Amino acid sequence: xxxxxxxxxxxxxxxxxxxxEPLPEAVCRRIAFLGSSTTDGDTYPLLVRQAFADxxxxxxxxxxxxxxxxxxxxxxxxVERDVLPFAPTLVVLQTGANDPGAGVTPTVFAQGVGQIAxxxxxxxxxxxxxxxxxxxxxxxxxxxxxxxxxxELPRIAAAYGCRVANAHALQEAARDxxxxxxxxxxxxxxFAGHRLIARAILDAMGYPALPVPEKLTLAPLPxxxxxxxxxxxxxxxxxxxxxxxxxxxxxxxxxTLTLPERTALPNWWEDQERRRGFAVLLKTRVGAGKHYYGVxxxxxxxxxxxxxxxxxxxxxxxxxxxxxxRAAESRGWHAGRERIPISLTSGANTLVIDAVxxxxxSVTANNDW
Numbered sequence: 001x002x003x004x005x006x007x008x009x010x011x012x013x014x015x016x017x018x019x020x021e022p023l024p025e026a027v028c029r030r031i032a033f034l035g036s037s038t039t040d041g042d043t044y045p046l047l048v049r050q051a052f053a054d055x056x057x058x059x060x061x062x063x064x065x066x067x068x069x070x071x072x073x074x075x076x077x078x079v080e081r082d083v084l085p086f087a088p089t090l091v092v093l094q095t096g097a098n099d100p101g102a103g104v105t106p107t108v109f110a111q112g113v114g115q116i117a118x119x120x121x122x123x124x125x126x127x128x129x130x131x132x133x134x135x136x137x138x139x140x141x142x143x144x145x146x147x148x149x150x151x152e153l154p155r156i157a158a159a160y161g162c163r164v165a166n167a168h169a170l171q172e173a174a175r176d177x178x179x180x181x182x183x184x185x186x187x188x189x190x191f192a193g194h195r196l197i198a199r200a201i202l203d204a205m206g207y208p209a210l211p212v213p214e215k216l217t218l219a220p221l222p223x224x225x226x227x228x229x230x231x232x233x234x235x236x237x238x239x240x241x242x243x244x245x246x247x248x249x250x251x252x253x254x255x256t257l258t259l260p261e262r263t264a265l266p267n268w269w270e271d272q273e274r275r276r277g278f279a280v281l282l283k284t285r286v287g288a289g290k291h292y293y294g295v296x297x298x299x300x301x302x303x304x305x306x307x308x309x310x311x312x313x314x315x316x317x318x319x320x321x322x323x324x325x326r327a328a329e330s331r332g333w334h335a336g337r338e339r340i341p342i343s344l345t346s347g348a349n350t351l352v353i354d355a356v357x358x359x360x361x362s363v364t365a366n367n368d369w
Contacts (some may be wrong), residue, residue, distance in 0.1 A: 003080075004297055006264070007250075010198075011245070012030065012042065012153075014181075018140075019144060020363070021206050021316060022205065022206030022207055023090065023126070023205050023206050025058055026089060026166075026186075027053060027089050027090050027344045028052075028058070028060050028084065028089070028090060028205065029058070029060055029061065029062070029124055030060065030061045030072065030087065030088045030089045030090070031045075031048070031060045031061070031062050031088060031089070031090045031091070031092060032062075032063045032064045032065050032082075032083045032086050032088035032091045032092070033062065033063070033064055033065060033066060033069070033092050033094070034046040034066070034071060034075060034078075034079070034083055034089075034091055034093050034094070034095075034343075035065070035066045035075065035092075035093065035094030035095055035096055035168060036066060036068055036070040036075065036094065036095065036097050036132060036187065037065060037068035037097070038066070038094055038188065038189060038194075038197070039064065039065070039094045039095060040066030040067055040332045040333050040334050041066070041188075041273075041333065041334070042064055042065065042066075042200045042272075042273075042304070042334050042335075043189075043191065043194040043216075043269065043272065044189075044194040044195075044199075045062050045064055045092075045198040045199070046062075046107045046203055046216055046218075046272075047194060047195060047197075047198035047212055047216065048062070048198050048202065050209050050213045050216060050217060051198065051202060051207075051211065051212055051213060052210070054171050054211070054213055055110055055210055055211070058298075060090075061179060061369075062332040063086045063088065063336075063369065064332070064335075064336070064337075065078070065082040065083050065086075066094070066332055066334060067082075067330060067332040067337075068330070068332060068333060069098055070095075070098060070328070071095075071098045071099050071102050071104060071112075072095045072096060072099055072104065072109055072112035072113060072116075072134045072341070073104075073108075073112050073115065074254050074272050075093075075095050075112075076112050076116050076119075078113045079116060079119050080119075082166055083120075084123060088125055088360055089125070089126070089299075090125070090126050090127075090128065090205075090316030091120055091125055091126070091127050091128070092127075092128045092130060092165070092201055093113070093116060093117075093127060093128065093129055094112065094130045094132075094179070094197075095112070095116075095130075095132075095152075096146060096149040096301070096304070097132055097133065097146075098147065099143070099145075100142035100145040100146065101142070101297040104150055106145070106148040106151070106152055108225060109149045109152060110149075110152040110155070110156060111150070111363055113129065113153070114156055114159070114160070115155050117129075117156055117159075117160035117162055118160065120151070121160050121161065124242045127160065127162040127163075127164075127203060127353040128159075128162065128163045128164070128165050128204050128205065129153045129156065129157055129162050129163070129164050129165065130164075130167055130197065130200065130201065131153060131164065131165065131166050131168040131169070131180075132146045132149060132150060132165060132168055133150060133168065133171055133181075133188075133189050133193060133197070134146075134168055134171045134172055134175060134181065134182070135186060135187060136186030136351055137185075137186075138186045140187065143359045146168070148264045150168055150267060155325045162349075163204040163205070163206060165195055165197075165200035165203065165204035166200055167200035167201075167310040169198040170196040170200055171189070171193055171196050171197075174192065174193075174196060177178060177314070179192055181193035181194060181196060183269075184245055188242065191266075191269075194201070194263050195212045196214075198212045200210050204244065207248075207333050209276045216272065216278055217276040218341075219275070219277050220259065220275075220276060220277040221261050221277050221309075221335050221360075221362055221369075222299060222362060223261070223309070223362035223363045223364040223365075224259050224277035224343075224361075224367050225259075225296050225298070225351060225361050226255055226257075226259040226277075227258040227259070227295065227296065228256070228257045228258075228259070228294045228295065228296045228297070228353075229250035229255070229256055229294065229295045229296070230255050230256075230257050230282070230285075230286045230293065230294045230295075231235065231250070231252045231253060231254045231259075231286065231289075231292070231293050232266070232282075232286050232287045232288060232289025232291070232292055232293070233289055233290070233291045233292065233293055234289065234290050234329070235290070235291060236291055236315065236316070236354055237293055237316065237352070237354040239316065239318070239323045239326070240262070247296070248259075248295060248352050250295050255285055255286045255287075257279060257286070257294075258287055259277050259278075259279060259284075260274055260275055260276070260277050261274050261279065261280065261285070263281060263284075265280065265281075271304075273312075273360075276335065277335075277360065278311065278312055278335070278358060278359070278360045279312075279355070279358055279359050279360070279363065282357060282358060283357070284338075286324050290352055290356065291315070291355065291356055292353075292354070292355045292357075292359075293344045293352070293353070293358070294348075294351075294352070294353040294354075294355065294359075295350065295351070295353075296349065296351045296353075297348050297349065297350055297351070297353055298347065298348070298363060299347065299348055299349070300346055300347065300348040301345045301346065301347060303343070303344060303345050303346045304343075304344055304360075305341055305342070305343055305344075306341075306342055306343075306363050306364065306365060307339050307340065307341055307342070307363065307364045307365070307366060307367040308324060308325060308338075308339070308341075308342045308345050308363055309335060309336040309338070309339050309340075309360070309361070309362040309363070309364060310325060310327075310331075310336070310339075311333060311334055311335040311336065311337055311356075311359070311360030311361070312333055312355075312358040312360045313355045313356040313357045314327065314353060314355050314359040314360060314361055315327050315353075315354045315355055315356060315357050316353065316354040317347060317351060317353050317361065318350075318351070318352040318353075319342055319344075319350070319351055320345065320349055320350055321350070323361050324340060324342055325338065325340055331334070335360045335362065336362075336367075336369070339367035341367075342363070344363075
């Protein structure tokens, strides 16, 4: 067998055998999904969570920690900020997709993954290493490098006591059988591709009999703010002493937007996010613009502390005339990329936003959703 399979094949078999035991319920309670755009879009984490819900098993609290475009080094640099504060009981790592374009060698890739694994091991947090998704023929050179990256994962898993979820192999087999596992860009997984990622993760968690949902059951996320009054603009809303936000009052030409938007979208992923409460039709509903200003009012029966959750193209937020948020760096698309404590007063509370193209904003009683 050693001669036939080689070291990589043996390590994969060993990892699969070791992963056959289901992870205890306590380990599956709080899962952080750490990765790049495939994670940031939230599809496969939603599928994993729904698989538990559909089976009437304890449903894990899932936290998205994906940032589109991240290399392994960039992901490693975010562990302290984006993962550890959540106190996860399990981390699923999706990485490697952007490393080929950055010229990252397999050795450097392995060092980055090892850095993440070592930090989580020191924190006592189990880790599942997810192999990369496949690419189509337009990315032949990158595809070859991804295979080399994936070959490093069983060795890292053996060194740090991790499990390996081999989505790459499942996607290859499905593609060879004629299943369209990639979107039109030949780079990102289709919905079918995400279902295979979820399948690989559930298998690695020790739940091979747990079905992956054939479709997502979606509803607006907790605390989605609605309705909005919106207008298109050519430049960002200035925040000098917050006068601009205080003076912003919806008038003639402003459009009302109630979330979730009712118009279904042809793109499966954009429609997924629409149904969850993202504003994704600003150009259609409000008009052409480089920026969009919005105003909404929250009515509270008593003063209390809450959490402001950001996402998508949200650039800045003012609460009762004082700025409470401005995007300073790319933190991803996903809902709750930043979770900011705010103080709401009794009665009317006015929110003003500046966004580009799309946005997500919710207000929740806590940041653990």
